[in-house]
Structure formats: structure tokens, C-alpha cells
Amino acid sequence: xxEAVGLHKSFGETHALAGLDLDVKEGTILCVLGPNGAGKTTxxxxxxxxxxxxxxSATVAGIDVLRHPAEVxxxxxxxxxxxALDELxxxxxxxQMVGRLYRVDARTAKKRADDLLVHFELTDAADRTVKTYSxxxxxxxxxxxxxxxxxxxxxxxxxxxxxxxxxxxSMWDLIAELARGGTxxxxxxxxxEEADRLADDIAVIDHGRxxxxxxxxxxxxxxxxxxxxxxxxxTLRVAEARRxxxxxxxxxxxxxxEGRRLSVAVASHDGVLTRAIRELDTADVHVDDIGFRRPxxxxxxxxxxxxxxxxxxxxxxxxx
Amino acid sequence: xxxxxxxxxxSWEMVKRNLIHIKRTPELLLDVTISPIMFVLLFSFVFGxxxxxxxEGGEDASYINFLMAGIFVQTxxxxxxxxxxxxxxDLQKGMIDRFRSLPMSQSSVLTGRTxxxxxxxxxxVAIMWIVGMLVGFRPEGGIVGNLAAVGLMLLFGxxxxxxxxxxxxxxxxxxxxxxxxxxxxxxxxxxxxxVRPDGDHAGLDEGLCRTSADDPCRQRGARPDPRHRxxxxxxxxxxxxxxxxxxGLSRRPVALQPTDHPVGQAxxxxxxxxxxxxxxxxxxxxxxxxxxxxxxxxxxxPVMIRSPGSSRVKRLMYSIR
Numbered sequence: 001x002x003e004a005v006g007l008h009k010s011f012g013e014t015h016a017l018a019g020l021d022l023d024v025k026e027g028t029i030l031c032v033l034g035p036n037g038a039g040k041t042t043x044x045x046x047x048x049x050x051x052x053x054x055x056x057s058a059t060v061a062g063i064d065v066l067r068h069p070a071e072v073x074x075x076x077x078x079x080x081x082x083x084a085l086d087e088l089x090x091x092x093x094x095x096q097m098v099g100r101l102y103r104v105d106a107r108t109a110k111k112r113a114d115d116l117l118v119h120f121e122l123t124d125a126a127d128r129t130v131k132t133y134s135x136x137x138x139x140x141x142x143x144x145x146x147x148x149x150x151x152x153x154x155x156x157x158x159x160x161x162x163x164x165x166x167x168x169x170s171m172w173d174l175i176a177e178l179a180r181g182g183t184x185x186x187x188x189x190x191x192x193e194e195a196d197r198l199a200d201d202i203a204v205i206d207h208g209r210x211x212x213x214x215x216x217x218x219x220x221x222x223x224x225x226x227x228x229x230x231x232x233x234x235t236l237r238v239a240e241a242r243r244x245x246x247x248x249x250x251x252x253x254x255x256x257x258e259g260r261r262l263s264v265a266v267a268s269h270d271g272v273l274t275r276a277i278r279e280l281d282t283a284d285v286h287v288d289d290i291g292f293r294r295p296x297x298x299x300x301x302x303x304x305x306x307x308x309x310x311x312x313x314x315x316x317x318x319x320x
Numbered sequence: 321x322x323x324x325x326x327x328x329x330x331s332w333e334m335v336k337r338n339l340i341h342i343k344r345t346p347e348l349l350l351d352v353t354i355s356p357i358m359f360v361l362l363f364s365f366v367f368g369x370x371x372x373x374x375x376e377g378g379e380d381a382s383y384i385n386f387l388m389a390g391i392f393v394q395t396x397x398x399x400x401x402x403x404x405x406x407x408x409x410d411l412q413k414g415m416i417d418r419f420r421s422l423p424m425s426q427s428s429v430l431t432g433r434t435x436x437x438x439x440x441x442x443x444x445v446a447i448m449w450i451v452g453m454l455v456g457f458r459p460e461g462g463i464v465g466n467l468a469a470v471g472l473m474l475l476f477g478x479x480x481x482x483x484x485x486x487x488x489x490x491x492x493x494x495x496x497x498x499x500x501x502x503x504x505x506x507x508x509x510x511x512x513x514x515v516r517p518d519g520d521h522a523g524l525d526e527g528l529c530r531t532s533a534d535d536p537c538r539q540r541g542a543r544p545d546p547r548h549r550x551x552x553x554x555x556x557x558x559x560x561x562x563x564x565x566x567x568g569l570s571r572r573p574v575a576l577q578p579t580d581h582p583v584g585q586a587x588x589x590x591x592x593x594x595x596x597x598x599x600x601x602x603x604x605x606x607x608x609x610x611x612x613x614x615x616x617x618x619x620x621x622p623v624m625i626r627s628p629g630s631s632r633v634k635r636l637m638y639s640i641r
Contacts, residue, residue, distance in 0.1 A: 048421045074423040084418035086337060088344045100333055101424040103326070129344065145418070 001026040001153060001184040002047065007056035009042050009208075016042040017053065018208035022186075024201070026152075029175070029185040031199035033192065033301070039208040040188035041081065044157045047186065048078045061153055074102070077146030077154045081161060083138040084145075087131040091122050091141050094130060095148055102149035109148065116144040120174065136167030143174060154178060156187035160194060172198060192297030202297075206305050219300045227254075227299065228272060229263040230280070231289040238262070240283040248276055254299045263299060266292070327425040334432020335439075341406075342436075348402060352444035356395040360451050363387050384456045389469075392448060396473045399441035400481030403433050407488030430485050437481035441474055 002024040009017040016039045024030040032040050045051040046058055049069035058065040061075045085094050092113055099109030117126045120140040125133060130141065139159060146154055159175065160168040175198055179185050189195055195202050196216045204212040204219070212219055228249060232241050238259045245253040249264030249272075256262075266272050269292065280287055295303075342348050364384050407430075410416050419429050449457075459466050 050417055050420055070423055073421055076421065078418070078421045080414055080417065082414045084414035086415060087413075088341045089337065093340065097333060097337060098418070098422065101330060101419070101422045103423060 002030075002058075002060050002186055004043070004047070004058045005056055007043065007046060007058060008054045009039075009046065009051065010054055015208050017046075017056075020056070020205065020209055022203060022210065024184055024186050026184050027179065027182045028200040029179045029187065029198050030201045030203060031195035032186065032188040032203050032205055033190075033195045033297070034188070034205040035190065035305075038205045040205065041157055042208075043205075044078075044155050044186070044188060048076060048155050049073055074149070075151050075153055077149065077151040079139070079142045079146040079154070079156050079159055081158045083142035085130045085138060085142055088129055090127050090129055091117060091133070091137075092126045094141060095144055098145040099148040104149055112148055112150075113144075116147060120144050121170075134167075136163055136170065139163060139167065139171060140174070143171070147178075151183075153184045154186075156185065158188055158190065160189070160191065168194075192301060196297050204301060204304055212300070212304050216297060219297065220295050222300070222304075226266060226269075226292045227263045227295050228266045228276060229261060229289075229291060229293055230276070230287050231261050233286045233288045235259040237283075237285045241280065241285045244276070244279045244283050244285065248272060248279070251303060254302055256298075263293075263295075265295070265299075265303070323425070327428055327431075330425045330428035331431040331435060333424075334428050335435050338406075338432060338436040339439075349440070349443070351401060352395065352399050352440045353447055355398070356391065356444050356448045357451050359391045359395065360388070360448055360455065363391065364455050382456060382458075384452065385458060385460070388448070388452045388457045388459075391452075392445060392469075392473050393476065395444045395448060396441045396477035397480050399444055399477050400434070400437045400484040403437055403481050403484035404488035404491070407433060407485060408491055411489070433485060434478060434481045437484070438474060438478050441477035441481075445470055445473060 002022065004020055004022040007017045007020040008015075018039075020039065020043055022030070022032070022043070032043065034040050042051065046053050047060055047065060049065055049072055052066065060072050063071050063075065065072050086097070089097065095113035095116060096106075096109050099112055100106060102109075104112065117123050120143070122137060122141060122144070125137060130138065133141065143156070143159065146156075156175065160171050163171065172194070175185060175187065179198075179200070187198070199216065202212075202214065202216060202219060203210045212222060214222065228245065230241065230245070232238065235258065238255060241262050242253045242255060245262055245264040249266045251265050253262050253264040273290065273292075276290065277287065364387060407416075410429075416429065420426060459469075461469060
């Protein structure tokens with residue numbers, strides 16, 4: 001349904017895309033996962049006819065994006081990183097305007113706008129200007145605008161960036177529901193949890209090309225082995241804990257954002273647990289929890305790229 | 321539906337969007353409602369008395385008849401002032417990306433803007449016509465002539481709002497285009513003598529300047545003290561530019577470059593001004609910078625003089641505070 005072959009795009013010296021290949025099957029969700037600057041947004045802009053690639057080709061719903069951009073536009077819905085809504089128009093007016101610009105006839109546009117407002121729980125705010133909306137409401141309305149023409153293909157560029165946990169959960173539900181209804185979704189994200197939860201397929205990209213591809217399970221298997229995970233009680237001791245773990249296991253230790261949970265890949269279970277406890281005790285690190293488990297996508301990303309997906313991912317209400 | 325019909329429909333959709341903006345932010349209409357009324361009243365009552373129109377103002381030689389044409393054109397030119405800002409804003413906020421990813425006719429985003437400006441200009445003309453009539457404006461062109469005049473003015477405003485569109489598309493921040501517009505407009509006002517008749521300007525010059533032999537503004541090469549009768553300095557600029565042999569910095573015609581902001585001076589000295597500064601201006605029209613810029617920018621408009629062809633740039637800044 002969506003296909004890209006050998007996409008290249010450079011901005012001056014920066015190579016945003018360096019031979020990106022992607023394909024998404026009908027009715028599935030592909031998560032494009034990568035850190036900031038990996039080329040995610042550039043890829044979406046090419047698919048949505050906003051940017052021309054320097055090299056390579058792309059098709060959406062079987063239509064060549066470069067040769068027939070106007071036809072592609074009729075088949076896609078786009079919701080961007082920054083909700084592109086008119087602040088001075090009400091939620092309802094925004095939806096109806098986009099609907100009519102999709103060349104849906106006025107009556108249908110009106111009806112669909114009403115349905116979407118109900119469905120996205122925006123009925124109460126429907127006749128308020130978007131200026132007064134919260135970040136989560138804007139994103140929902142933005143997604144609603146993308147759905148006004150009921151397009152078969154939807155592109156979502158970081159649909160939950162900047163949302164609070166509640167807003168994120170409600171976006172996830174809406175996206176999952178879309179795919180169940182047969183819509184093909186390509187979404188980008190920095191959040192591995194999001195990809196893990198929503199995606200049928202994940203493409204990890206870095207420096208403008210796909211570095212790993214598969215389902216969440218496949219990717220986790222690709223990293224291999226099990227991991228030893230500990231939770232420490234004093235975050236100030238995280239450096240010592242990390243040193244101990246890295247001596248025990250293989251490769252770098254992964255530390256979560258709070259600095260409480262650490263994990264490291266281990267080759268076997270043999271005696272690792274007792275050694276870990278003993279050495280942590282010697283290093284004066286108090287452990288709340290310890291055990292083996294399968295790797296998370298964060299760790300997959302770390303071992304694929306040699307760096308965490310995102311150093312800090314602050315959760316804040318978006319204001320723009 | 322044909323492509324053209326779709327284009328019309330999409331443009332109308334964009335116009336509707338802009339009209340909703342105006343409805344929700346009525347301040348967007350001030351410049352085409354209150355400002356023109358103020359211009360008419362200001363020029364007709366404040367400056368009108370000091371100006372002798374002579375034979376140019378028509379049979380009854382009334383200043384208002386002379387003035388209205390200028391104010392009409394000026395206001396209509398101003399009607400597109402927000403176009404660049406609003407367009408740049410849409411670009412920055414991602415609205416344009418949204419529109420570009422829709423199967424709509426792509427150019428209608430721009431035509432929507434300029435058509436809205438056209439409506440604003442029409443509103444301004446209507447208001448000014450009425451206010452003008454109240455203070456004595458009696459157009460002599462007959463119905464056909466007046467309609468043609470209105471049509472020409474609106475066409476002019478429409479053309480200028482496309483310049484605003486270009487500015488909005490070129491600049492990076494929404495704040496920039498408004499400045500561009502003012503920079504473009506004021507020199508144009510000056511050159512076109514929109515507000516001052518050509519001819520006997522002695523009354524205005526002398527009246528404002530109270531010319532005397534020891535006036536520092538008139539001494540050759542002297543740098544006038546901007547605090548000292550700034551209006552006088554400005555009127556003198558007019559004389560300098562006319563090549564007045566009695567008290568000029570340069571005998572050659574020099575160009576005059578008002579800017580709206582001191583920071584703008586950097587740009588003035590650079591390439592952006594070459595359009596105006598290389599072209600010697602018709603001397604007699606320059607005095608009009610005085611009332612125009614005072615009225616247009618209440619905070620004062622610095623003026624720069626520059627000798628064309630000379631690498632040495634003489635910069636004199638006057639401000640009306």
C-alpha cells in the first residue's frame with residue numbers, strides 16, 4: 001500500500017535520507033522508529049507530497065508520489081507533529097473546511113465532522129475556537145481532520161509527542177481502531193513503547209536508512225539472549241550499579257530515564273544472579289528487585305545504534 | 321466540475337476562512353476603517369489649511385479633492401499589509417503543509433488571501449468615499465469616471481497584495497513582512513506625491529521650518545541636530561533633494577530612504593535599498609515625506625540620505641518623536 005525504494009534527500013550537507021526502503025501492507029500499522037534527526041519526518045513529507053526526494057521512488061496506494069501528487073493527496077490523510085489547525089476557527093469549522101477542501105460535498109462534510117467530533121470526544125468543545133484546546137484535544141482534532149475524506153492511507157508524524165499519558169493512551173486507542181477498520185497507517189515515533197504496543201511491523205531507522213525491520217518480537221530476538229534487570233533503591237548509586245552489571249554481562253548496560261532500573265544482556269543464567277547480588281552488595285548498592293527477562297525495544301535500539309533512542313523525553317503539554 | 325470551478329470553490333473556501341479570522345479578530349479591520357478616516361480628517365483639517373493647491377485641484381481648487389485621490393491609493397495599498405504576515409504565520413504553524421497535502425487547488429491558498437485583501441480595500445474605499453463626501457469631497461469624473469477610478473484603485477491594491485504574498489513566502493518569520501511593506505510604501509508615497517500637490521510648497525516648508533539664515537539645517541555640510549526642530553530638518557531634506565544650491569549637502573539629486581526602524585538602517589545601506597537609492601528622484605516631490613511619514617508612523621521615521629554613485633554614504637537620521 002505504501003512503498004519507497006532507495007529514497008535519498010539531502011539538505012545541504014545533511015543527508016536526511018540515505019537510501020531508505022520501506023513498504024507497508026494494506027491494513028497494517030508500520031511504526032518508523034528513530035531518534036530525532038533520523039529522517040522520519042523527511043520520509044513522511046515525501047510520501048505526503050510535501051517534499052521531493054533527490055533520488056528514489058515512492059508510491060502510495062499504487063500511485064506514484066512524484067508523478068501524480070494530486071491523486072495521491074486524495075488518498076491520504078496526514079496528521080503532523082505540530083497539529084496543523086486554524087486557531088481562530090472552531091473545531092467543527094476546522095473539520096468542515098478540511099472536508100470541503102478534500103472535495104467532499106458540503107452536506108457529507110458536515111455529517112462526517114459531527115460524527116468525528118462525537119467519536120473523538122470533542123462534542124463539548126466543538127464550537128469553541130481551537131485556541132482554547134488542550135494539546136491532547138488538538139491532536140485528536142488534527143487526526144480527525146486527516147480522516148475527513150476517509151482515506152485508505154494515513155500518515156502520522158509523531159502523533160503523541162508532547163502529550164500527557166492520558167492523551168497518549170486515547171491517541172493509541174484511536175490509531176489501533178483505524179487499523180482494525182482496514183486503514184493502512186504509517187506512523188513515526190520516538191517512543192519504543194508506542195511501537196511495541198501499536199505496530200504490526202517496525203522499521204528502525206537511523207541516519208536516513210532502515211537499520212532493522214520486523215515485528216517487535218523479531219527485533220527483540222535479534223538483540224538476542226535474556227537480560228538481567230535490577231531495580232536499585234538509591235538512584236545516587238546508579239554509576240556503581242552500572243559498573244557491576246557491565247562487568248557481569250555483555251555489552252552496555254541500559255539505564256532507564258529515572259535511573260532506577262538497569263539491565264544488561266547476559267549469555268547464560270549460570271551463577272549470574274548470585275554473583276550479581278554479592279557484587280552489588282560489595283559495591284554498597286541496595287537492590288529492590290532483580291531478575292531475568294526478555295529485552296525491551298529501548299534495549300533493542302541501544303544495541304542496534306549504540307545509543308539510546310532518546311536521552312530525555314520530557315512529557316509536557318504542547319502550547320503551539 | 322472543471323478545474324477552474326474547483327479553483328473558484330477552493331478560493332472561496334479560503335476567503336471564508338479569512339473572513340472568519342476577521343470576524344474573530346476585528347482589529348484586523350482597523351487599518352481599513354479607522355485609519356483611512358483619520359487620514360482624511362488629519363490631512364484635510366490639519367495640513368489642508370497650510371497648502372495652496374493652485375490650479376491643480378480642479379475648478380474649485382479645493383485641497384480635499386486633490387487629497388482624496390492620494391489617500392485612496394495609499395489606503396488601498398495598505399489593505400494588503402497583513403497578507404505577508406498572515407501567510408508567513410500559516411507557513412510557520414504548518415497550515416500551509418496541511419493545505420498542500422490536501423487535494424485542493426494549490427494556488428487558491430494565495431488567491432484566497434489576495435481576494436480577501438480586495439474586499440478589505442473595497443471596504444476602505446467605501447468608507448473613505450463617504451467620509452470624504454462629508455468633509456467636502458466632490459469628485460468630478462461622473463459615474464463612469466468614478467467607477468473606473470475605483471476599479472483602478474482596487475486593481476492597484478490587488479496587485480500590491482500579491483507583493484505581500486511574495487514577501488510572506490520569502491521571509492522566515494511572520495513579524496518581518498509588515499516592515500517590508502512600510503519600507504516599500506513610504507518611498508512610493510513620497511515619489512507619487514500622493515498627499516502634497518506639486519507647486520507652491522513654500523507655505524508648508526516655511527511654516528514648519530520658520531527658515532532663518534542661522535538655521536543649522538541650512539548650513540552647508542552641517543549635521544543637523546535631530547533634537548533641533550526635527551520637522552525643519554525633514555523639510556530641509558526636501559530642499560537638499562531638490563538640489564537647492566543655497567543649502568544642500570549635495571547638488572546632485574540624492575535619493576531618500578525612510579525606514580521604519582533604526583535596525584533597518586543596516587538593511588538600508590545594503591542591497592535591499594538599491595532599488596530606490598540608485599534612482600535619482602524627481603526633486604519636487606520629496607517634501608511630501610514630511611507629512612506622510614509623520615502620519616504613517618507615529619513613532620517617527622528615520623530618513624537616510626545617500627549620494628548615488630558615491631561609495632561614501634552620508635547618513636543623516638532624523639526622527640520625529
